[in-house]
Amino acid sequence: MTPQEILDRLSTKFAGVTDIGIEAKLDNPVDPYVKISPAHVLEIAKFLRDDEEMQFDYLSCLSGLDLKGKLGVVYNLYSMVKRHKLTLRVETPVENPAVQSVESIWKTANWHEREAFDLFGINFTGHTDLRRILLPYDWEGHPLRKDYQVPEFYNGMKVPY
Amino acid sequence: MTDTIIAPPKTSTGKSLRTEEMILNMGPQHPSTHGVLRLELVVDGEIVVEVVPHIGYLHRCFEKHCEHMTNYQQVIPYVDRLDYVCAMNNEFAYVVAAERLLKIQVPERVEYIRVIMAELQRIASHLIAVGTYGIDIGAFTPFLYCFRDREKILDLFEMTCGARLLYNYMWIGGLSHDIPTDFVPRAKEFCSYFKAQIRDFNNLLTFNEIFVKRTAHAGILPPEVAVNYACSGPMLRGSGVSWDLRRDDPYSIYNRFEWDVPVGKGERGPVGSCWDRHIVRMREMEQSVRIIEQALAQIPEGDVQSAIPKRIRPNPGEVYARTETPRGELGFYIVSDGTATPYRIKARSPGFVNLSVINEIARGGMIADLVAIIGSIDIVLGEVDR
Amino acid sequence: MEQYLTSLFGDPLWVQILMGVPPLVFILVYTLIVLYLEMKVAAHMQDRVAYMRTGWHGTLQPFADMLKLLQKEDTIPAAADKLLFIIAPYVTFSGTYAAFAALPFGSSFVGSNINIGIFYIVAISSLVVVGLLMAGWASNNKWSLFGALRSAAQIVSYEIPSAFAILGVVMVAGTMSLQELSAAQTGGITHWMILGGTLPLTKKLIAIPLMIVLFLVYYVSSMAEVNRTPFDIPEAESELVQGYNTEYSGMKFAIFYLAEYANLFLVSAIATVLFFGGWASPFASLMTGPWWSAFWFVTKGMLFVFLNIWLRWTLPRLRVDQLMYMSWKVLTPFAFACVLGLGLLLVW
Numbered sequence: 060m061t062p063q064e065i066l067d068r069l070s071t072k073f074a075g076v077t078d079i080g081i082e083a084k085l086d087n088p089v090d091p092y093v094k095i096s097p098a099h100v101l102e103i104a105k106f107l108r109d110d111e112e113m114q115f116d117y118l119s120c121l122s123g124l125d126l127k128g129k130l131g132v133v134y135n136l137y138s139m140v141k142r143h144k145l146t147l148r149v150e151t152p153v154e155n156p157a158v159q160s161v162e163s164i165w166k167t168a169n170w171h172e173r174e175a176f177d178l179f180g181i182n183f184t185g186h187t188d189l190r191r192i193l194l195p196y197d198w199e200g201h202p203l204r205k206d207y208q209v210p211e212f213y214n215g216m217k218v219p220y
Numbered sequence: 221m222t223d224t225i226i227a228p229p230k231t232s233t234g235k236s237l238r239t240e241e242m243i244l245n246m247g248p249q250h251p252s253t254h255g256v257l258r259l260e261l262v263v264d265g266e267i268v269v270e271v272v273p274h275i276g277y278l279h280r281c282f283e284k285h286c287e288h289m290t291n292y293q294q295v296i297p298y299v300d301r302l303d304y305v306c307a308m309n310n311e312f313a314y315v316v317a318a319e320r321l322l323k324i325q326v327p328e329r330v331e332y333i334r335v336i337m338a339e340l341q342r343i344a345s346h347l348i349a350v351g352t353y354g355i356d357i358g359a360f361t362p363f364l365y366c367f368r369d370r371e372k373i374l375d376l377f378e379m380t381c382g383a384r385l386l387y388n389y390m391w392i393g394g395l396s397h398d399i400p401t402d403f404v405p406r407a408k409e410f411c412s413y414f415k416a417q418i419r420d421f422n423n424l425l426t427f428n429e430i431f432v433k434r435t436a437h438a439g440i441l442p443p444e445v446a447v448n449y450a451c452s453g454p455m456l457r458g459s460g461v462s463w464d465l466r467r468d469d470p471y472s473i474y475n476r477f478e479w480d481v482p483v484g485k486g487e488r489g490p491v492g493s494c495w496d497r498h499i500v501r502m503r504e505m506e507q508s509v510r511i512i513e514q515a516l517a518q519i520p521e522g523d524v525q526s527a528i529p530k531r532i533r534p535n536p537g538e539v540y541a542r543t544e545t546p547r548g549e550l551g552f553y554i555v556s557d558g559t560a561t562p563y564r565i566k567a568r569s570p571g572f573v574n575l576s577v578i579n580e581i582a583r584g585g586m587i588a589d590l591v592a593i594i595g596s597i598d599i600v601l602g603e604v605d606r
Numbered sequence: 607m608e609q610y611l612t613s614l615f616g617d618p619l620w621v622q623i624l625m626g627v628p629p630l631v632f633i634l635v636y637t638l639i640v641l642y643l644e645m646k647v648a649a650h651m652q653d654r655v656a657y658m659r660t661g662w663h664g665t666l667q668p669f670a671d672m673l674k675l676l677q678k679e680d681t682i683p684a685a686a687d688k689l690l691f692i693i694a695p696y697v698t699f700s701g702t703y704a705a706f707a708a709l710p711f712g713s714s715f716v717g718s719n720i721n722i723g724i725f726y727i728v729a730i731s732s733l734v735v736v737g738l739l740m741a742g743w744a745s746n747n748k749w750s751l752f753g754a755l756r757s758a759a760q761i762v763s764y765e766i767p768s769a770f771a772i773l774g775v776v777m778v779a780g781t782m783s784l785q786e787l788s789a790a791q792t793g794g795i796t797h798w799m800i801l802g803g804t805l806p807l808t809k810k811l812i813a814i815p816l817m818i819v820l821f822l823v824y825y826v827s828s829m830a831e832v833n834r835t836p837f838d839i840p841e842a843e844s845e846l847v848q849g850y851n852t853e854y855s856g857m858k859f860a861i862f863y864l865a866e867y868a869n870l871f872l873v874s875a876i877a878t879v880l881f882f883g884g885w886a887s888p889f890a891s892l893m894t895g896p897w898w899s900a901f902w903f904v905t906k907g908m909l910f911v912f913l914n915i916w917l918r919w920t921l922p923r924l925r926v927d928q929l930m931y932m933s934w935k936v937l938t939p940f941a942f943a944c945v946l947g948l949g950l951l952l953v954w
Binding site: 090120122135146166171191195 | 276
């Protein structure tokens with residue numbers, strides 16, 4: 060299915076839901092994406108995985124993104140059965156970033172979401188075990204944000220050298 | 221910068237610890253965890269009840285560094301060092317993603333040489349994987365044979381670009397050096413020499429009864445679980461799922477070659493065992509030799525540096541491109557904001573994702589099986605932690 | 607030897623003490639040789655050369671290794687059980703060393719010609735298990751403890767098939783004394799136990815396959831007794847770092863090492879005495895005599911040591927439960943069946 064067909068099917072399925080926030084940037088160079096609102100991620104993800112025509116069973120990558128004033132989460136979905144792909148994007152304000160977790164849909168999201176939480180501070184609601192993964196458990200701050208300042212000291216050790 | 225959620229690490233998911241269970245630490249320094257990986261095990265005698273991996277000991281802030289580069293080409297040495305055992309494949313993934321973003325078409329010669337280098341590197345990486353797997357199981361000799369053969373491949377690389385492990389060879393739009401004149405005959409010689417070595421190795425280790433008994437019933441990974449956990453590479457193919465990005469999501473010129481995708485069929489024990497993953501790696505090496513021979517016969521002439529852009533300034537946009545490395549699917553998600561500096565580069569590494577499945581498959585087995593399972597996942601901490 | 611020393615010293619106490627020295631000297635010299643042999647054999651099997659710089663082709667390397675071990679710092683972990691930690695290696699070594707007393711090095715070189723020779727050896731070499739358990743427990747280290755427990759289970763389980771194999775040979779020979787066992791196999795290769803001993807030809811044809819199976823059972827169990835691959839679970843480097851050895855360094859580690867190699871020679875020597883003639887020459891009357899017999903004994907022992915080294919570098923290791931399975935469900939029934947067969951053969 061082409062991205063336009065996927066977008067149409069998604070829109071018709073969720074036509075009734077008011078704040079679903081489906082927008083699409085299909086002419087984006089190079090990969091087109093579909094933007095959805097952070098509060099409906101779980102429903103849409105379930106639909107994408109279970110629907111007969113779509114069958115997106117493979118979550119290839121889940122990345123955090125710092126969009127100067129907003130934090131984004133990008134999902135790269137593939138279907139091994141149907142051989143099509145889709146990029147979803149979710150944007151949430153930086154003051155209290157919260158996105159529904161898709162760990163219950165694709166188990167691989169467990170570690171990817173932990174990484175996004177670790178490096179960006181995005182809180183994934185519904186995640187079973189949200190804690191840091193790459194940085195030490197008592198690190199302060201979220202390094203991949205654009206306005207991140209490296210702390211002076213960590214546990215008594217000087218950080219920048 | 222306040223961090224409102226700092227949860228202490230959990231050692232067991234809420235079950236109260238019974239008195240017979242022991243918490244063991246296979247610490248960051250351990251002979252068989254293939255790098256700095258810490259595994260917290262809850263064991264009941266010899267049976268593993270739960271495995272909690274702790275990673276991040278080799279986190280080198282790759283993604284943050286990329287945002288301070290002045291040039292997309294400068295990222296390539298960093299990309300090499302992600303998975304230092306198969307550097308050519310990492311570079312391949314990155315340049316495929318960058319060229320897709322910049323809409324550059326490279327000359328034919330460059331494509332052929334890239335495929336040859338990537339497949340040679342795949343053989344070298346699998347040699348390390350199976351050699352060290354033998355050591356984990358207790359067979360010390362195959363490791364030396366693997367390294368002897370790997371030396372021949374590294375000699376080929378050194379002849380071409382001067383480096384044995386981390387090359388900085390594939391640039392966006394071309395290559396850093398052209399192959400020397402005696403590369404093709406020596407590579408052909410290597411291919412014909414190597415086929416006999418694979419047979420020897422299989423006789424020594426793969427079909428050895430003790431090895432089969434150790435691995436054929438350990439770490440069973442059902443195919444649905446593998447797909448849900450987004451496993452890729454030999455982990456996925458060992459569970460019977462025939463999925464290879466070179467064939468199913470093609471990039472570069474792989475569609476011009478004829479080769480098979482080996483899949484685990486459960487010849488010794490259930491499908492999806494450690495033995496299946498091992499035999500998939502062995503057979504993949506044979507197939508790589510086939511691809512290399514076909515590519516060597518067809519290399520056209522050309523200039524490898526003609527398409528390298530002088531200034532790299534992509535349009536604002538993003539791309540996610542994935543390639544098949546020896547460990548699985550390596551994907552680069554590049555976001556560009558129109559300047560010469562990348563805005564965001566995320567490396568989706570196969571080791572990171574494949575390792576997350578360890579709790580599912582190691583539960584219920586013994587500690588010795590856990591060692592076999594980690595060896596069969598074939599992780600390199602450089603790419604797990606980036 | 608006893609008479610010579612008695613004539614020299616006159617005092618029986620001194621004589622007894624000095625009689626204990628030759629086996630010790632033998633163990634030390636042998637260990638240096640077998641260290642070199644292990645490294646070189648392993649290297650050539652792995653398509654590389656080992657030491658080449660220390661001495662001609664590395665012949666001085668074992669001396670260097672021993673010197674290094676001896677001058678290393680002897681660390682004792684702070685939370686370890688000091689007394690047990692210190693005496694554990696010596697207990698292990700004395701178990702092996704004591705067994706050397708009954709080995710027949712030649713037709714007139716035997717430390718102690720007791721008539722329960724093999725029984726004594728099997729009994730006293732079980733002291734090794736006590737030493738290993740002490741080492742694992744006293745190190746106060748979970749991984750060492752694992753190694754020690756596994757090793758104890760392994761050694762005790764594999765004593766059963768090895769004892770059955772020994773029983774079979776003792777039945778055919780009619781004596782437990784190792785010196786007499788070797789003496790019974792003189793007269794050429796056809797009198798060796800592996801080829802039926804001194805039984806008449808018809809009985810030999812049935813005895814030979816049984817003896818071969820018994821030899822294989824004994825050899826495999828002996829590899830498990832000395833903790834060598836494929837049975838080196840207690841020291842599985844890739845899993846337990848070094849097993850019960852983890853916390854040991856310096857002199858104590860050297861003693862453990864010495865004990866392991868001495869044990870290796872012990873079981874190889876027993877294999878030759880039981881099945882391959884001991885000090886008996888393979889040719890009927892050629893090359894016999896006290897010094898030739900010592901030569902044959904040591905050569906055959908070293909041949910089995912070489913075989914052991916060869917197997918170590920070829921095979922991967924068995925998992926603990928597979929090891930136990932093999933002992934109780936494979937080797938013991940086979941050994942039992944063979945002993946039964948041999949018994950019936952002798953009665954018939």
